[in-house]
Amino acid sequence: MSLLITGGTGFVGRAVVKQLVARGNTFQIVSRDSKNHPRDSMVPLPEPGKLFTSATIAGTSCIINLAGESIAGSRWNSVVCQDIINSRVKITSCIVDSILQNQKMGLPYPKVLINASAIGYYGSHPKRRFTESSGNGHGFLADVCRAWEGEAVKAESLGVRVLRLRFGHVLGLDGGMLPKVTLPFRFGVGGYIGDGQQWMSWIHLDDLVNLILQAVECEDWQGAYNACTPNAVTMQEFMEILGRVLGSKSRTRIPAFLATILFGDMAQEVLLKSQKVYPKRLLQQGYTFHYPCLADALTHIFKK
Template sequence: MNLLITGGTGFVGRAVVKQLISRRNSFQIVSRDSKNHSRDFVVQLPDPGKLFTSEVIARTSCIINLAGENIAGSRWNRDVREEILNSRVKVTSCIVNSILQNQKRGLDYPKVLINASAIGYYGSHPKQRFTESSGNGHGFLAEVCRAWEEEALRAESLGVRVLRLRFGHVLGMGGGMLPKVIFPFRFGVGGYIGDGQQWMSWIHYEDLVNLILQAVECEEWQGAYNACSPNAVTMKEFMKFLGRVLGSKSRTRIPAFLATVLFGDMAQEVLLKSQKVYPKRLLQQGYTFKYPCLFDALTNILKK
């Protein structure tokens, strides 16, 4: 199977590429930045508005779409919000439009689209447990995920098997939230944000990579899936486990108002949001998590 990956130079993308290399899969990466990868499998297309051509898509059996601006990369303002939205929706739209053009030209086209999304789709609730049947929530990230998924769903009408993987917090040292929250612990001032009671849904990066690659091959997988561990924890519990693995207690707390001052709107949308999400469909379809428990996941990541 020939694979095409967008976002292959990002945190999750690099981990997926590493596994594809070890399995000797045939693949290419669509990227605006080829410096981190061999030119042998990078399609470098610098214009974001022309990421794909019908010819590139026609050589592909499956597209893994991981493209998207890092939501924690900088303090949010109007420009950052637009980039977070457009980097996801426009790339996905380009993919689907290219598939449509292939059909009109009588060319072969991808049979599978694995499209990233996020648990931000559900919005926030202090107690409710979200499953894949839960509705779209409110807020900026919920609207981003809705628009993102709607673009991907257009491909279903073209006969493509579409999977929408709603990522929880991806844990690993190559990116995501973990390196940022570890830093204060190095100085003995690690702690939780807000009241610590907000739910956090997470996934070890190895589990995420494994389920992405399993989704490529499992023809019965289709639709929305919550890509997170079945064992969500509160922010306070997360920091307690993290401190235990690091050998440093969680000693401090950043009040909600101070988190907003420090991180802006991102604090309200990400750090203080409560999302207790359950991967009901993955478990029903037999996916086995390698790291279902947070302490084991953190130990594996931090002891390497």
């Protein structure tokens, strides 16, 4: 199987590529960052308004779409928010339009699209448990995810099997939230944000990579899936467990108002939002998590 991976040089993308290399899969990477990969494995990112070449699409069995600007890379403003939207929605639209182009020309096209999304789709609730059947929520990230998934779903009418994987917080040393929240513990001032009772839904990077690659192969998988473990924790619990693993107690607390001053709207949308998400469809279809419990996941990560 030949794969095309957008965002292949990002945090999750690098881990997916590493596994594809180990398995001997044929793949090409779409990214603006080509310095870490051989030139012959790269596909240029189309210019705005342009499509992938017919040959690129024809030579691809499956597309794994992981493209998207980091939501935690910098303080949000109108420019950053627009980049967050465009980097997800426009590239997904480009992928679907490129598939349609080949279909109209009678050329081969990929029959599988694995499209990243996020649990931000559901919005926030202090107690409610979200499953894949829960509706779309409110807020900036909920709007982004709705538009993002909306573009991906269009490929279903072209005969493409589409999976929308709604990522929880992805835990690993090379990206995501973990390096940021770990740093204060190194100085003995680690702690939680807000009242600590907001729910955090998470997944070990290794589990997410395994899940993505299994989704490519399992022909009966289609639609939306929550890519997080069944064991959500509160932020206070997360920080206490992290502190024990690191050998440093969770000692401090950043009040919600101060977090908003420090991080702006991102604090309300990411750090203070409560999302208790359950991967109902994954469990129904027999997926087994290697790291379902947070203590085991963090212990494995920091022993690597």
